[in-house]
Amino acid sequence: MRPSLYIHIPFCIRKCEYCDFYSGVATEQDIDAYLDALEREFELRFSDRIAPATVFIGGGTPTRLSAKQLARLGELLHARVDLSDCREFTCEINPGTLTPDKADALVAMGVDRASFGVQSFKTKYLGGLGRAYEAGTATAAVEMARSAGIRRISMDLIFALPGQTLQELREDIDQALSHGTEHLSFYALTYEDDTPLTRQLLNGELQPCPEELEREMFTLVGDTCAAADLQRYEVSNFARPGAECRHNLVYWTLGDWHGLGSGAHGMIGGEITAVAADYKVYTRMIGEGTLPFSRREKLADISRAETLLLMGLRLTRGVELARFEQWAGASFATLCGEKASALERQGLIEISPTHVRATPDGLMVLDSLILELASSLETTV
Amino acid sequence: MQDFPLSHIRNFCIIAHIDHGKSTLADRLMSMSHAVDKRKVVEQTMDSMDLERERGITIKAKAIALPMTINGEEYLFNLIDTPGHVDFGYEVSRAMNACEGALLLVDATQGIQAQTVANMYLAIGADLEVIPVANKVDMVAADFERTCYELESAFGTEPDTVVQVSAKTGLGVEDLVQAIVERIPPPVGDFDAPLRALIFDAVYDDYRGVVIYVRVREGRLKAGDRIFMIGTRSEYEVLEVGVVRMGMLKQPELNTGAVGYIICGIKTVQDVGVGDTLTLAKHKDTVEALPGYKRPQPMVYAGVYPTNAAEFDALRKGLQKITLSDSSITYVPEQSDALGSGFRCGFLGLLHMEIFQERVERELGLDLVQSAPNVTYEIVKSDDTRVRISKAGDLPDPTQYKEILEPMVKLSVITPTEFIGNVMSLSLERRGLFMNQEHLGKDRVLLSFKMPLAEVIFDYFDKLKSGTRGYATMDYEPTGFEPADLVKVRIMIAGEEVDALAMIVHRQFAEARGRNLLKKLKEEIPKHLFVVNLQAAIGGKIIASEKIGSMGKNVLAKCYGGDISRKRKLLEKQKKGKKRMKMIGGVEVPQGAFLSVLKVENT
Numbered sequence: 001m002r003p004s005l006y007i008h009i010p011f012c013i014r015k016c017e018y019c020d021f022y023s024g025v026a027t028e029q030d031i032d033a034y035l036d037a038l039e040r041e042f043e044l045r046f047s048d049r050i051a052p053a054t055v056f057i058g059g060g061t062p063t064r065l066s067a068k069q070l071a072r073l074g075e076l077l078h079a080r081v082d083l084s085d086c087r088e089f090t091c092e093i094n095p096g097t098l099t100p101d102k103a104d105a106l107v108a109m110g111v112d113r114a115s116f117g118v119q120s121f122k123t124k125y126l127g128g129l130g131r132a133y134e135a136g137t138a139t140a141a142v143e144m145a146r147s148a149g150i151r152r153i154s155m156d157l158i159f160a161l162p163g164q165t166l167q168e169l170r171e172d173i174d175q176a177l178s179h180g181t182e183h184l185s186f187y188a189l190t191y192e193d194d195t196p197l198t199r200q201l202l203n204g205e206l207q208p209c210p211e212e213l214e215r216e217m218f219t220l221v222g223d224t225c226a227a228a229d230l231q232r233y234e235v236s237n238f239a240r241p242g243a244e245c246r247h248n249l250v251y252w253t254l255g256d257w258h259g260l261g262s263g264a265h266g267m268i269g270g271e272i273t274a275v276a277a278d279y280k281v282y283t284r285m286i287g288e289g290t291l292p293f294s295r296r297e298k299l300a301d302i303s304r305a306e307t308l309l310l311m312g313l314r315l316t317r318g319v320e321l322a323r324f325e326q327w328a329g330a331s332f333a334t335l336c337g338e339k340a341s342a343l344e345r346q347g348l349i350e351i352s353p354t355h356v357r358a359t360p361d362g363l364m365v366l367d368s369l370i371l372e373l374a375s376s377l378e379t380t381v
Numbered sequence: 382m383q384d385f386p387l388s389h390i391r392n393f394c395i396i397a398h399i400d401h402g403k404s405t406l407a408d409r410l411m412s413m414s415h416a417v418d419k420r421k422v423v424e425q426t427m428d429s430m431d432l433e434r435e436r437g438i439t440i441k442a443k444a445i446a447l448p449m450t451i452n453g454e455e456y457l458f459n460l461i462d463t464p465g466h467v468d469f470g471y472e473v474s475r476a477m478n479a480c481e482g483a484l485l486l487v488d489a490t491q492g493i494q495a496q497t498v499a500n501m502y503l504a505i506g507a508d509l510e511v512i513p514v515a516n517k518v519d520m521v522a523a524d525f526e527r528t529c530y531e532l533e534s535a536f537g538t539e540p541d542t543v544v545q546v547s548a549k550t551g552l553g554v555e556d557l558v559q560a561i562v563e564r565i566p567p568p569v570g571d572f573d574a575p576l577r578a579l580i581f582d583a584v585y586d587d588y589r590g591v592v593i594y595v596r597v598r599e600g601r602l603k604a605g606d607r608i609f610m611i612g613t614r615s616e617y618e619v620l621e622v623g624v625v626r627m628g629m630l631k632q633p634e635l636n637t638g639a640v641g642y643i644i645c646g647i648k649t650v651q652d653v654g655v656g657d658t659l660t661l662a663k664h665k666d667t668v669e670a671l672p673g674y675k676r677p678q679p680m681v682y683a684g685v686y687p688t689n690a691a692e693f694d695a696l697r698k699g700l701q702k703i704t705l706s707d708s709s710i711t712y713v714p715e716q717s718d719a720l721g722s723g724f725r726c727g728f729l730g731l732l733h734m735e736i737f738q739e740r741v742e743r744e745l746g747l748d749l750v751q752s753a754p755n756v757t758y759e760i761v762k763s764d765d766t767r768v769r770i771s772k773a774g775d776l777p778d779p780t781q782y783k784e785i786l787e788p789m790v791k792l793s794v795i796t797p798t799e800f801i802g803n804v805m806s807l808s809l810e811r812r813g814l815f816m817n818q819e820h821l822g823k824d825r826v827l828l829s830f831k832m833p834l835a836e837v838i839f840d841y842f843d844k845l846k847s848g849t850r851g852y853a854t855m856d857y858e859p860t861g862f863e864p865a866d867l868v869k870v871r872i873m874i875a876g877e878e879v880d881a882l883a884m885i886v887h888r889q890f891a892e893a894r895g896r897n898l899l900k901k902l903k904e905e906i907p908k909h910l911f912v913v914n915l916q917a918a919i920g921g922k923i924i925a926s927e928k929i930g931s932m933g934k935n936v937l938a939k940c941y942g943g944d945i946s947r948k949r950k951l952l953e954k955q956k957k958g959k960k961r962m963k964m965i966g967g968v969e970v971p972q973g974a975f976l977s978v979l980k981v982e983n984t
Contacts, residue, residue, distance in 0.1 A: 188938045189938075218934065235938070248941060251945075265942050272946055274946065306952075346910060348910060364935075364936060368909075371952065374956060375956050375960075
């Protein structure tokens with residue numbers, strides 16, 4: 001399959017309390033220079049136009065760019081990228097930053113799927129998360145994108161917020177579903193190192209969601225979405241059948257994709273690339289004609305197989321055993337059989353002739369489960 | 382040094398509680414000896430180990446010869462130093478057997494303490510003439526009347542026999558010297574009888590090998606003599622004899638009544654039995670040994686492990702070195718599931734164990750992990766043979782033995798009267814049997830109990846201190862083994878027995894202590910993908926259990942293309958961490974879990 005394309009826009013209006021992504025509050029000149037550099041990166045990396053299977057523009061906040069800057073981004077993409085055969089073109093949208101002009105610019109760019117970072121429909125939680133908009137803003141933004149012609153709508157929401165009740169979560173889910181979205185991402189709040197939120201946690205300024213409640217919420221989200229015909233297809237992602245995010249499926253099946261822009265990661269044929277995360281360094285080095293890779297790592301086949309487990313078990317359909325075997329050089333049963341059988345007996349995984357997958361209980365403790373399998377892989381290889 | 386007639390020799394020791402001024406008094410007496418260069422009496426000569434000085438205790442008894450001019454006549458005082466704690470009770474009693482008298486030194490600002498009492502009993506047992514001495518009488522806080530009253534209450538001492546001194550200023554020390562001459566009897570014995578000398582101590586010297594301290598009871602001893610140690614059945618040639626003053630002073634001969642040292646090329650103190658009798662090789666079949674010799678038996682055992690497993694060899698060499706100078710420590714290699722390779726060490730008591738640990742860390746620079754101590758038990762097998770075991774794991778199935786005995790002690794506690802209730806209830810809770818109560822003046826009391834040593838070493842001292850706001854002092858002396866209803870509590874993790882965690886406890890405490898251990902374990906073992914059962918059992922019967930619930934939720938909410946590198950790095954780290962875990966019954970147990978369960982509780 002043709003590699004996909006990820007483009008990173010590392011700018012935000014402000015930094016969210018839970019975010020550990022590299023993003024900065026930049027001037028308009030910074031952004032213009034960044035777009036120049038992005039165009040140059042395409043030239044430096046690809047001699048010809050590329051024809052990605054899917055495109056995803058993420059951030060930061062891509063819609064932090066002005067309508068004009070978005071139009072500029074669209075132009076440079078059209079110059080370097082053949083979108084005629086692109087099956088999905090997603091752009092992340094911060095509801096508070098969308099305007100009709102920007103929505104038009106996105107459509108002109110080729111965006112056919114919008115992923116809204118709603119996080120919560122409740123103002124009291126938005127403030128705590130540092131999201132710079134009011135609760136009603138999300139609804140308005142979704143309508144704005146729709147009327148501009150973006151058909152496919154996804155929303156990101158966060159649950160297990162400090163103090164959040166099951167009832168409040170239920171209301172958030174209902175509200176998200178009421179927009180007729182085909183896709184939802186529901187993330188349990190994660191306390192990343194070196195974020196203001198985590199500092200509050202460590203200082204005892206906030207009470208984290210109790211584990212038992214978080215489990216209930218995880219189940220509630222799955223059940224409620226399923227009742228509205230949005231099936232869990234990944235740990236945190238729900239979609240109508242056929243409306244799964246194709247781009248993200250590339251990641252979870254360890255397909256190929258190019259990552260451009262500062263901080264972007266890519267993987268082609270098992271080689272991981274990462275571009276320098278500091279956009280100033282990125283812009284300067286590109287200006288000097290140098291590709292600012294901060295990392296290029298070719299995964300050994302066995303590591304690639306392990307990484308496939310790491311990513312692929314997040315999908316409810318699981319990991320394709322044939323794909324695993326192709327990289328691992330031996331069957332899953334040979335390499336992880338004993339441990340896998342134990343986990344299967346515990347009801348945490350299921351093994352079919354073609355796939356290994358985590359059960360709903362298994363998904364909830366997936367990281368430990370992956371560690372078990374990866375450790376047994378290590379001892380047998 | 383000139384020969385002194387027996388009538389002008391006085392052999393005595395000083396009995397005192399820590400900090401009651403024993404070393405200061407010894408210094409004061411030395412400074413009065415005309416043979417000692419006063420400028421050199423800066424250091425407290427008697428305590429030669431740094432550690433002893435720091436802790437204010439003396440581990441190894443030594444002797445110092447002090448020529449004195451008293452009433453215009455020349456006397457020789459042999460001051461024999463004794464360890465201050467009855468952990469070393471046997472050694473104390475041997476040192477006392479080298480004396481005719483003892484100074485019972487009591488700090489008049491503090492009154493008598495439990496340790497004073499225990500040592501006093503030993504002195505009485507050794508038939509010594511005891512001179513009670515109230516020290517620090519120059520201080521404002523001193524209460525001489527009260528001290529006399531306490532001495533009278535505790536030992537029936539006549540108040541007018543108590544000598545008042547200030548070892549620090551020298552006040553009253555002249556009177557004390559007079560009292561020593563007048564009240565302590567001179568040694569008796571026959572110069573011409575076959576040699577019988579009591580070995581009352583042996584210390585290791587880096588340059589000279591083992592220096593043996595002796596008290597000549599009868600006959601005489603000189604360099605070149607072939608000697609025979611009756612207890613250990615070994616023969617040596619004496620290379621040197623002498624007395625200790627500011628250093629070792631070689632002498633032509635040690636005569637009846639003398640206290641001094643001999644060197645005969647022995648490499649380790651293990652080869653010398655304290656309490657043994659020396660005679661000349663030619664008399665070995667005819668001379669009868671002096672009474673009371675025995676090899677001290679360890680009372681308390683603990684597993685000792687290097688914190689860093691690579692230091693096992695260094696620890697082994699260190700133990701060899703330490704036992705050169707302390708023959709009462711025993712050690713055998715031990716392999717623990719939980720702690721790796723180490724040694725099971727035997728000690729005379731708790732204090733001895735603490736001193737050992739500090740010596741290892743200080744002299745060898747090793748960091749140690751030490752398991753909670755346990756006592757030694759005696760098993761009577763079905764064929765009536767007796768064996769001693771030093772750890773719970775060695776206790777056979779109850780069908781394999783008839784009876785199990787545990788070491789008992791006589792415990793003396795001195796406490797302000799307001800805490801009598803606390804001390805009583807604590808002691809009775811710990812299976813103590815109340816024996817006696819003696820009032821020491823109006824506000825302090827001496828309580829005696831018979832108690833299993835196991836209970837004393839468990840946490841009695843900490844509890845005693847907290848129950849008496851730190852005022853109580855305690856001491857104990859072993860009184861032998863007695864049968865008890867003891868059981869082995871087995872600990873199981875996910876059904877697999879963990880030998881290192883087994884313990885022997887009285888049946889009445891089995892459940893509580895088993896539960897307590899499981900609780901600690903539960904805190905230390907992380908959640909697994911499955912429920913982990915922790916159980917304590919006596920034989921096949923479960924007496925306590927805990928469950929570690931399975932992991933509730935552990936999954937990254939977000940994991941996209943950009944997260945792969947980070948997630949892989951994390952996975953590598955987790956895999957390494959997993960390898961460091963100890964697998965028991967399919968459960969990953971962190972090393973730290975064993976430590977927190979096995980280590981000696983911080984006080």
